[in-house]
């Protein structure tokens with residue numbers, strides 16, 4: 394019974410390079426659509442306040458699949474924009490508004506406020 398269950402799992406997922414003939418009939422793209430194989434869990438939520446014309450904390454260290462949420466605590470609008478690459482490109486955030494981004498790969502993203510370029514911050518994804 395257990396064996397049958399396992400074979401079914403392998404067949405459905407296409408995750409393993411099994412030598413079972415059943416897996417050969419699995420379309421190669423099936424793993425991309427398989428909800429039971431890899432659940433792309435969203436990790437922690439890390440908050441950054443935009444306050445007094447600064448990002449607080451200015452540098453954050455997160456893990457892959459963590460979400461960073463910026464909240465504007467100032468009365469003037471701010472926007473979060475990557476220094477390069479365009480990964481971060483928020484709209485203008487008014488007081489109380491938020492911008493969130495899911496970081497999917499290990500990288501270092503330097504960013505600034507497009508309205509106030511002297512406001513700088515860094516997200517290190519590891």
Ligand SMILES: [Cu+2]
Pocket residue numbers: 446470471472506507508509512
């Ligand atoms: Cu700003």
